[in-house]
Amino acid sequence: MQIKGSVALVTGANRGLGKAFVQALLTAGAAKVYAAARDPATIDAHPNVIPIRLDVTRPEDIAAAVAQAPDLTLLINNAGVSGMEGQERGNISLETLRHEFEINAIAPLATSQAFSPILAANGGGAIVNMHSALSWVNLPGTVTYSASKAAAWSLTNGLRLHLAAQGTLVVGVHVAFVDTDMTRGIEGVPKASPHDVVQRVLEGLINDQPEVLADDTSHHLKQNLSNGVYLRPIS
Numbered sequence: 001m002q003i004k005g006s007v008a009l010v011t012g013a014n015r016g017l018g019k020a021f022v023q024a025l026l027t028a029g030a031a032k033v034y035a036a037a038r039d040p041a042t043i044d045a046h047p048n049v050i051p052i053r054l055d056v057t058r059p060e061d062i063a064a065a066v067a068q069a070p071d072l073t074l075l076i077n078n079a080g081v082s083g084m085e086g087q088e089r090g091n092i093s094l095e096t097l098r099h100e101f102e103i104n105a106i107a108p109l110a111t112s113q114a115f116s117p118i119l120a121a122n123g124g125g126a127i128v129n130m131h132s133a134l135s136w137v138n139l140p141g142t143v144t145y146s147a148s149k150a151a152a153w154s155l156t157n158g159l160r161l162h163l164a165a166q167g168t169l170v171v172g173v174h175v176a177f178v179d180t181d182m183t184r185g186i187e188g189v190p191k192a193s194p195h196d197v198v199q200r201v202l203e204g205l206i207n208d209q210p211e212v213l214a215d216d217t218s219h220h221l222k223q224n225l226s227n228g229v230y231l232r233p234i235s
């Protein structure tokens with residue numbers, strides 16, 4: 001799809017990858033970006049940016065966002081959470097699992113369902129869902145996060161088939177560590193820059209790719225799924 005002239009909505013647009021998406025979309029010529037955040041006051045002012053209040057777990061917020069964005073052509077489901085604390089010691093928290101599923105897996109489907117009639121009415125457009133390299137493997141401490149991103153990956157694959165008939169491109173993104181608040185406490189691993197990751201996603205959109213592997217680790221893990229890479233500890 002064309003980024004130039006598109007009208008995008010980015011969830012979790014106030015920091016990290018979401019903020020990088022907003023900046024990259026504007027640079028690539030998007031006509032308007034709805035920058036959605038739980039607190040819209042945290043969105044940087046720009047003439048082509050419309051801040052929107054959106055907690056992705058609140059159906060009433062999603063309905064209000066749909067009413068505010070009838071011209072949408074590109075939905076970027078970026079908002080996500082990771083609650084790894086304590087889990088590296090084997091404490092798998094059901095509360096954390098439910099929270100991560102709600103935001104990482106269920107909410108992207110809810111926003112996609114809510115906005116898909118608008119995308120259809122505007123020519124099809126595209127939906128981008130942020131997964132992770134951890135959709136495919138676990139690290140110590142990522143059991144619940146990995147499960148939520150595996151569910152998100154599967155839901156994206158189902159949604160892609162479902163929305164093909166209306167001409168909506170559904171893009172799943174996989175990437176390992178990115179240098180944002182989410183990985184602030186993780187040391188000694190390579191981290192991709194948010195700028196590089198979102199550039200790869202925009203290139204994928206321009207080339208109508210249904211899947212974007214935004215770093216070498218994601219490529220390596222996907223290539224090794226058939227070898228059972230998820231059965232062994234990842235070094």
Ligand SMILES: NC(=O)c1ccc[n+]([C@@H]2O[C@H](COP(=O)([O-])OP(=O)(O)OC[C@H]3O[C@@H](n4cnc5c(N)ncnc54)[C@H](OP(=O)(O)O)[C@@H]3O)[C@@H](O)[C@H]2O)c1
Pocket residue numbers: 011012013014015016017018037038039054055056057077078079080081082103130131132133175176177178179180181182183
């Ligand atoms: N960083 C990585 O290494 C990495 C790797 C692979 C995939 N990802 C995925 O990429 C996406 C962005 O990650 P990031 O690294 O930019 O994370 P981040 O820096 O922790 O930012 C998370 C964003 O999600 C928002 N958010 C959390 N809960 C929300 C809710 N209920 N409603 C609306 N917004 C909510 C946050 O808003 P508040 O400011 O209001 O909390 C924030 O804008 C996530 O889906 C993440 O899982 C990240």
